[in-house]
Amino acid sequence: MVTVQLENIKKSFTEPVLKGLNLSVKSEEFMSLLGPSGCGKTTTLNIICGFLKPDEGNVYVNDVVVNNLAPHKRDIGLVFQNYALFPHMTVKGNLAFGLKLRKVNKKEIEKMVQEAMELIKLEGKEDRYPRELSGGQQQRVALARALIVKPQVLLLDEPLSNLDAKLRREMRIELRRIHKEVATTTIYVTHDQVEALSLSDRVAIMHNGEIEQIGSPTEIYQRPKTDFIADFMGEQNIISGKVASVAEKETVVSVGDLLIHIPDSSLEKGKEVHLAFRKENVRVNKKKLSNVNVFKAQVIYHAFVGKYVQYLLSLDNIRILADVQVDFATQIYKEGDHVFVELRSEDFWVLQ
């Protein structure tokens, strides 16, 4: 079942920001909206909440068009980057705010506040004012305030970016736990790929006002579809070549003098393509151990960073990066050493 659906959303300020965005979030799903700063993530959330009207397109919540519904009627939970806890109310006052508006009776409110405080593990701090809480505690209250009214969907706008690294890690685990417990459909906005990958059921990558790829964290990480995503998900090796031959299960791409065998068979002969492979999949050997996808290379630079060695290698005119796992028995090659680079054909994928 789909809880939130965005259909061909367009929005311009001085320039177009959203250019036909489509997204559907399944019920109880944890979906991340990942993209660089300024790509329109907050704008998208504002449109879902009703603070902004889209120039074109429809917003559905539980299959109902909500385009003309005021924000206070949309039944959405929202958590801000700066928490926005009401400073003139205690923690309890903040939590009870939405319940009072829904005319829940006093006894029930008392009970629900207590439950919420247990959920966020802040029992006993009900009568504090927000400024008397730490950043992480304020963050949890903000989350509880949004969840206590049992919204159809929970939206979080970079909720962890004001916290330090250690707290951020803890809060990621907390968020996961709380999501498991309440099972509210969640859209989580972030520009931090680690957050998106570690929290989500699915990740949607935003670029140029559209969703460029949507998939599970492993899909997004291992098979980014485009140059942009490959680059955004961390340094990758991207090389360009031309399709030399196409067979049933194997295509050969020529990159300069090198011939690369890949399993893809959907390409046309003669087409220019971008091939990507992850640097941790590159193997570096002294000897030539196989005949396919093995290339002569020279070490240009190496750096030992603990768990692995980072190499910059030159294959003819191409430069590639390799992260090679090492232990005390592994040989570490030095600048100028001649080596063989080996990749499996499955390690390559074609970017669009």
Next chain:
Amino acid sequence: MKKLGPFRLSNSAKIIVLLLLAVLVYALFFLGPLLWMFYNSFFRWDPLRLVDRSVVTMENYLKVFTHPLYQTGVINSFIVSTAATLLSLVFNFPVAYYMTKLKSQARAITTMIILTPMMTLSLVTSYAWLTLLTPGGLVNQFLMSIGIISEPIIFWGTRIGVILVLVYSFSPHMTLVLNASLENIDPNYIKAAQILGANRFQTFYKVILPMSVPGIVAGSILTFTMCISSFLSPYVMGGRVVKLMAVQVFDFISVQLNFPLGSAMAIVLLSVVLLMVYVIRSLAEKKFRGGT
């Protein structure tokens, strides 16, 4: 290390000396006259020497509180200033609120318009108001033509007239203070309230209003203080018919040269202001503990 001669001071010592100087200047020019006034208020007026310091007496204060004329002055001043402050708050809060929604150019123009009472000579505007508010003036004609009133309202020499002219004179101060406080409210608070289910009215009443309490307190204290100590416009509008402390103080000191009685009345006026500051602040605190 630098050697410190008798006239060489370290940096922190320099700062302390400068601060002491500032305090001294402040004390001299602000507290000095005040204390002098306080001191004089306990003596008797003398037609020849003006202040007769041979006897210490409370009779000036007694007179202020018992003489019907001065009693009325204290009460009128209090009523007129309180009413003007409340009216100014009610009129200017919406103005200040809608100003926050304006784009920069419209806001600049609005600010200029709001500031006009401050930019013109209050004597001139008071007389302008006087002509507008005569029984046959524009305001009465308008009110009668739309049928709100059948008889012209008398503004000159009445408390209503004085209140109106005070509201007009000190509106800019109120608006600017309120606007500054409303501008400071992070729009995310308003969004948070709305998405939690608050409609416009609830958002205003439960979030915007309580969060602007510091501005309301500051604006009210400022306006009340200026109203109660304002002398020229109330005098033009109220004449000597509406008895007001500020006008009476002026009469004692500048016309009758009765410094002791004038001083005593000025001290009473100051006490009313301080009392009001205290009342406003504790009211605000009680209602909205936590503040912003």
